[in-house]
Amino acid sequence: MTAPPQDRSSRPAPEEAEAGAEAHPEASPEAPRAARTKRRTRIQAENEEKILDSALEAFSQHGFRGATLDQIAEGAGMSKPNLLYYFRRKEDIHAALMTRLLEEWLEPLEAFSAQGDPMREIRAYIRRKLEMAREKPRESRLFASEIMSGAPRIEDYLTGRLKELVERKAAVIRQWIAAGKIRKVDPHHLIFSIWATTQHYADFDVQVRLLLDAQGDGHLDDAARFLEQLFLRGLAPERPEG
């Protein structure tokens, strides 16, 4: 009877998804969890995927509070108790989505390297980000939604890994400036403006499409052309080919 009441050891269920688990390292340091069943079955993998996909749809549209378990369960094609068999709490689903997302989120910026032509790098970064806006618009909106609600669940990420990465890349940009390869601009605001312009096509997709009468994804090619022009010319050093 020493253990806190939070432990429901009788259940043989899979623990909260890979992600959510380590997001809450609070209490119960040695976690007397029953069923150390680490190996996922095929059904587990499939159903968790269905749930996360449905949850992504719901959370990205209505935010954490606005999305409901019933809605997510229906989207995943299963009953609510069944959903809660895989993820014990609403928060766990969200946490699983977030950790997966945040990893992907760093990737394009990570690839931004000091070597190579600055213009090439910036161009590649814009393309990569636009590609993500095309392929993963819901993820982008999920992130935006989280930030707009005050980022209560990802403060650590923002002030930790993300900030560190941004600092590192800002330093790269400063190097380029010092070397006279690009114009003298504020590195942070340069990064923000690339984020803003590219993510806009995911987050404001509805508006963009309505204003452009866009059907497929063709407008994103136009966007790429425009943004490349804007940034490359906006950043070109005073004396080109100096």
Place this chain on the structure above:
Amino acid sequence: MTAPPQDRSSRPAPEEAEAGAEAHPEASPEAPRAARTKRRTRIQAENEEKILDSALEAFSQHGFRGATLDQIAEGAGMSKPNLLYYFRRKEDIHAALMTRLLEEWLEPLEAFSAQGDPMREIRAYIRRKLEMAREKPRESRLFASEIMSGAPRIEDYLTGRLKELVERKAAVIRQWIAAGKIRKVDPHHLIFSIWATTQHYADFDVQVRLLLDAQGDGHLDDAARFLEQLFLRGLAPERPEG
């Protein structure tokens, strides 16, 4: 017994707020509403303002579905039934906020005029938009939230007034291009990129502040400087001072 059940004529209350009313011109063409009390009392004006302010906070953070009436009532310092005396339904509060917002939203772009130096106009537009991000960040998030949830309540606005305005301003930009005053770029994407970069400082305020260690609003001045540089140089015609 010919009237639909929607009419609750016994109540002497003020009708739904100025805005919400005309947003739903459906049914009951001659509206047999009791109490043609058009004049607002002081208390009405005050309380409606308190409610809208509290609702703006709630909706902009949690979206329409995520915000609750209890929360809004508490923020407005009144009981829930009292709140519902001024706005009959949750939707009405949201509608009132939106119509007020959408008017303000057009204003800066409206000011964008064909006369005068293009560079001056673009610069002024960026400043105006950044000023709004500073002064009305919650409004910006409310708008973003609405778009991200699929814009179910403002489709008419997007395809109507906004689209028309954007078309008009895109034409202005095309004129400037034809006159060789700015570089040849896609007008729509130019507008989008200004929206995206400026609104970013409102919508992603939390992230921006954490990454910059920003306290007050000083970073917005840096943002203004950066964005002006970026756009003015990015758009400058091939041969400056041709």
Place this chain on the structure above:
DNA sequence: CGGTGTGTTAACCGTCTGGTCAAACTTCAC
């Protein structure tokens, strides 16, 4: 075949949510 762990669900629970109602209280013009 039996049994053990996996997967699924109907029924349920307490709380929250949007909204109603009648009654009471306040305001203010006369």
Place this chain on the structure above:
DNA sequence: GTGAAGTTTGACCAGACGGTTAACACACCG
């Protein structure tokens, strides 16, 4: 000061919400 209109609230309601329980179905292995 009185009365009618304007304002406020406690009590209430039905349905939605996040979550629990217990029992049942299935799968696979010996």
